Structure formats: C-alpha cells, structure tokens
Amino acid sequence: MDKAERRLELLRAARDVFATKGYHAAKVDDIVARASVAKGTFYLYFPDKRSVFVELVDGLFSRLGAAILTVDTQGDIEAQIKHNIRGIVAVLLDDPALTQLLLSFAPGLDPAFAAKIRSFYDGVKTLLRMSLDEGQRLGIVAEGDTSMYATFTVGALKEIFTESTDRGQAWPREQLVEQIFRLLQRGYLRIDRALDPPVSVPPAPRKTRKKSA
Amino acid sequence: MDKAERRLELLRAARDVFATKGYHAAKVDDIVARASVAKGTFYLYFPDKRSVFVELVDGLFSRLGAAILTVDTQGDIEAQIKHNIRGIVAVLLDDPALTQLLLSFAPGLDPAFAAKIRSFYDGVKTLLRMSLDEGQRLGIVAEGDTSMYATFTVGALKEIFTESTDRGQAWPREQLVEQIFRLLQRGYLRIDRALDPPVSVPPAPRKTRKKSA
DNA sequence: ATTCTGACTGACTGGACAGTCAGTCGGGGC
C-alpha cells in the first residue's frame, strides 16, 4: 500500500465517521480504528483533525461546482436545466455520507470554517440569482425578487437532499430530478413563455407599511 | 432576586451564548459569566448543560406550534394562511438568538437529541402535507406529490429564516410575510380556483395568465 | 444572641481527547 492509497483510506474512514457522528463527536481514535492504523499514522498524513474535514468538504464543493454549467439561453433550456439538476443529484447521492456532512455541518466550529461554508452557499445563490435575472430579461422567469427565489430554491434543495440522505434513500434518482424540475417550473420558471413577448408586471404587493420613526 | 428570576436569567444567558458560539463551543463558564453567578449556581438550577439547551429548544417548539392554526376551509383561506405565516415569522424573529440555534442546531449531538429535532420537523411536514391534501381535494392546491411540496416548503422557509437571522435582519417583517405567501401561491397554491369546480390539471402548462375573475 | 437554612461560591477532580515522540520493523542498498 503506497502513500496515496493510505491517505485515501484515511479520508474515506474520516468521511464515514464524520457522517455518522458529526464533526465534534468524531474522535481521531475512531477514524484510525476504522482505517486500521495507529493514531500516529493519521498525523503523518494530516496536520490535524480539522484539515481532514476541510479537505473532505472542499472536495464535495468543487465536484458540485463542476457539475453546474451555465445555461446557454440559445439551446434547449429545459434540457440544460435538467442536466444541471441531474449533475447535482448525482454528485450528492453518490456520496451520501459526505452530503450529510455538508448539509448538516456543525455550526459553532471556529467562525472561519462556518464562514467558508456560508460563502459557498452565497456563491451558489449569487450564481442562481444571476441566471434568474437573465431569465427574467428573456421572459422565462416570473417577475419577482430573484434573490429570494434563489434563497427559496437553495433551501428547498437542501431539505430535499437532507431527506433523501437521512432516511433510507426515499426517492429514486430520476424521479427526484423530474420532481425538482417540476417544482422549479411551477414555482417560477415559465419556459413556455420564452416565445411570447415579455408580459407586463402584475400589480406589486401593497406596501402600506411606513417607516415608523 | 428570587429563584424563578435567577433561573430565567440563566436561561437567557445560555440562549445568548449558545446562539453566538453554538452548543459545543459554549462553555458553562461562559454562561455563568454572562449571568454573573458562580459555576455552582448553574447546577442548582439545571442538572447539566444539555438540559438547558433542551429546555430552550422545547420552548421555541411549543411557541411555534401554538402559532400555527389549522386552516378552516370555509373561511377566508388567504387571510388564514397569511395569519399563520405572520405568526411563525413573529415567533422566530422575536427571538433571533433561539431561532438561529434551532435552525442550525449541531448535529452529532447524542442521537436522541437529533431525533427530537427531526421529529419536530416531521410533525410540521405531516401537518402541512395533510393541509395540502385537503387543499387538493378542494382544488386550491395544484396536483402533485404533496409530501414533496411540504419538504420543499419547509426547506425554503428554513433557508429564508436562516438568512434573515444570520445576516443583519435583511427583510422587514411584513414584507417577509408577503413574499413568502406569494412564493407559496405561485409555487403551488391556486387560490383563485377555489370558486370553480375542481379542475383537472391541464396537461401542458400553457396558461395565458390574465387577470381572471 | 444564637442557631438554622438555603442560596451561593469557586477551587478542585476526573475523564476525555488532540496531538507527540521515542521506539519497532521490514526491506532495499552496499
């Protein structure tokens, strides 16, 4: 067994232990036990406990990022969006242990780390919001606060995946893709409008609320 | 200062410390320091650290439960739903510290505790799903998997509140209510259909959206 | 005045755990 292999084994062991026990409850002793090595070995490959965790999350982040392609508004939009959804689903469900870790990461870790995760979600939301803005310009996204649409969507996805990984794999994969797409579509996508000219804005919500001094 | 008062003070202090540092990073020493009492005093009022946490979360849970009323389908549905949303918003935003605690609770606590939180969300989802089923029967909710609608909604709400409490109180309260309602409505509520006899969903989403009446 | 009560204190203990390091072992070079 060479170094790279051992490292991988430790990573896998750490991932499993983190996923089942959470970051804090996971002891380095648990990890090395699962990898069947001595404690010292762990520290030959990683400077400390946290860095393994960071490396694991980084990996998932970048795989997720790679799975999401910017939608080309010239092509078949529905197909592209479904492709993106399928990509995300694949990355997350292929590694349920890590997914669980990401979705329910422990707050109250050192703030620097919490900030890292937050910034990831911020990135996703920003990307999504920009896509939605563009979509509005093209008339395929309903009017409204795109930033809130983005928040709404991310939250909904988080929850769906939490449910899919927590409990025993409730929904079959392709059905998940289909249902997520349908929710997005009914929720605010208006793809069938793409050919029509942009529609006028519905009356804004009444804001009777004044700034109370 | 009598016993009840002291107890409350300790609870408040614990809540603040938990909210800022998270459960694990919060030390009993931090809590007693904030409450300006000695460590031993803490243990006169609570058997251990965890029980304060449980008591805090229980409180929020029950306040939330109290805020949600079952929708009476005879009355003004929109008003009732908005009322419920407003109630939830009020409970959560009135105590941002606790809300943050609830939304981003540390997983990897003892499983019993994680199960507790999960069962709460399960309860909420079940309630929601039953309402949605009823809504479908009445034709005010779009066809589809109500259980997934429920998951979607809960996730979206979680995320919106996370954002509202994390960062500095981004959205004014009544606007939040309004926007959540609009999202639900566009997402799957079809209230304007309530007066018509139940309609089967059109095979294609090719509705020309006009001011119907 | 003296005793009693119970709220409060804070130094201390015991256990848990991240990280260390002196030492073992096997194999490859000479």
Next chain:
DNA sequence: GCCCCGACTGACTGTCCAGTCAGTCAGAAT
C-alpha cells in the same frame, strides 16, 4: 550481514472543561 530509511506504532502528555462539594454568609427563626 549490516546499516539505513522511512513507514508505522501506541503509550504518554498537556489541556480543556463538565460537574462536584466543602465552605461562606445573609437573613429568618427561636
């Protein structure tokens, strides 16, 4: 056959912190 190297080991250390308990003290009771 001996030595060297580096992967690996696991007993050990230092730190941190939840929870304890012997003791203080103000005021109520007698």
